[in-house]
Amino acid sequence: MTNVASLPGKSPARPNEAAPPAVGDLVLALAAMDAPAARAVLDRTTAAPLQKAETLIVPALEVLGNDWSAGRVALSQVYVAARICERLLDDLLPPESPARRNHPRAAIAVLEDHHVLGKRIVSSVLRASGWELCDLGRLGAEELVARVRAEEIRILLVSVLLFRSALKVREVRRLLDQGDIPVRLVVGGAPFTLDPDLWRTVGADDTGCNAAAAVAAVERMAASLDGGAR
Ligand code: B12
Numbered sequence: 001m002t003n004v005a006s007l008p009g010k011s012p013a014r015p016n017e018a019a020p021p022a023v024g025d026l027v028l029a030l031a032a033m034d035a036p037a038a039r040a041v042l043d044r045t046t047a048a049p050l051q052k053a054e055t056l057i058v059p060a061l062e063v064l065g066n067d068w069s070a071g072r073v074a075l076s077q078v079y080v081a082a083r084i085c086e087r088l089l090d091d092l093l094p095p096e097s098p099a100r101r102n103h104p105r106a107a108i109a110v111l112e113d114h115h116v117l118g119k120r121i122v123s124s125v126l127r128a129s130g131w132e133l134c135d136l137g138r139l140g141a142e143e144l145v146a147r148v149r150a151e152e153i154r155i156l157l158v159s160v161l162l163f164r165s166a167l168k169v170r171e172v173r174r175l176l177d178q179g180d181i182p183v184r185l186v187v188g189g190a191p192f193t194l195d196p197d198l199w200r201t202v203g204a205d206d207t208g209c210n211a212a213a214a215v216a217a218v219e220r221m222a223a224s225l226d227g228g229a230r
Contacts, residue, residue: 019059026060030081031073038084042092049092053121054210057085057092061117062190082117089120094128101130104154104225106218109136109144111168115161118189122159125211126218133157141168145175148183155184155221157214158204166191166198173203184221188214 022045029037042052064081067073106126110119116138126133136147148156156176160166169187176183187204199207205224206217 019063020055022056023059023063026056027063027067030060030064030084031067031077033077033080033084035084035087039088042088050094050125050211053089053092054212057088057117058121058210061085085117086120089117089124093121093124096127097130099130100132103131104222105134105152106131106155106157107134107136107148107151107153108157108159109147110138111144111158111160111165111172112138112140113160113162113165114138115159115189118161119159122157122188122211122214126157126215129215131215131218141171141175144172145179148176149179152181153183154181154225155186155218157186157188157218160187160189160191163191166202169202169204182225184225186214186217186221188217 022041026038026041029041042056045052045056047055061078061081064073064078068075068078108119108123108126110116119135123133123135134151134153136144136151139147144156144158147153156172158169158172160169166187166189169185173185176185184206185204186206186208187199187202188208192199192207193209206221208214208217
């Protein structure tokens with residue numbers, strides 16, 4: 001395993017003691033920008049693939065984000081770490097389920113910011129759960145709502161990691177409400193996990209702190225549309 005002293009950039013802190021030791025090892029490998037070492041940590045962990053994503057990759061990136069805020073690692077290290085994680089996720093995420101159910105049309109997008117890994121995990125898990133999901137990419141509020149109308153989307157998932165992007169959800173809500181057809185809005189990402197009331201403040205209909213919770217939220221939204229509530 002990589003030694004902290006041999007890291008090319010600055011050195012990360014150890015994660016808190018409650019985190020599994022493998023998270024600490026992954027943080028070190030990622031901060032060292034050592035892709036084979038990162039993969040080795042995942043390979044020697046016995047957990048289901050999605051669980052490896054949720055319980056190792058997500059917390060390790062969170063630790064690196066905090067270390068970066070504290071000046072313990074450089075942005076370049078975080079950038080390369082995210083690229084390594086993208087490749088690891090390609091191997092871990094579940095395939096689409098062949099069993100498609102009759103669902104309202106749903107879509108996912110990143111609102112303005114450049115943090116795309118959360119969207120990737122949530123989309124993959126929804127698709128594996130039988131949802132047909134339109135990936136609208138990374139958009140601003142006006143363009144996003146125009147696409148939602150054009151694609152006749154009834155459930156919109158929005159992923160953000162920057163607090164300023166989370167506040168832009170208000171604008172998405174305002175524009176959605178100008179349409180004739182009700183659209184359910186589900187939001188997620190770090191700002192909503194840190195502030196459990198923020199989703200209501202910005203006018204979303206539901207939220208979830210991880211991919212499994214995203215599936216549950218989308219199921220609730222589908223049921224509320226079935227019930228005819230606006
Ligand atoms: C990797 C990373 C980057 C990478 C992103 C690479 C990429 N391709 O995505 C790079 C280096 C590019 C980057 C850039 C920046 N970043 Co950054 N970044 C991170 C970091 C370390 C990890 C984020 C991540 O990928 N996590 C893993 C994913 C899988 O987790 P997740 O997105 O949270 O998703 C999970 C849940 O939230 C949920 N979920 C996600 N989306 C959705 C959607 C729905 C509908 C639901 C229900 C659930 C859900 O399910 C997912 C799976 O569990 C975070 C630290 C952190 N604490 O999050 C900072 C962080 C988000 N970044 C931050 C900042 C400030 C920036 C920059 C402004 C830095 C700069 N000065 O340039 C830029 C902004 C770029 C931009 N305009 O967007 C801050 C944000 C602070 C704030 N409050 O606004 C953070 C929190 C770091 C920190 N502690 O300060 N970043």
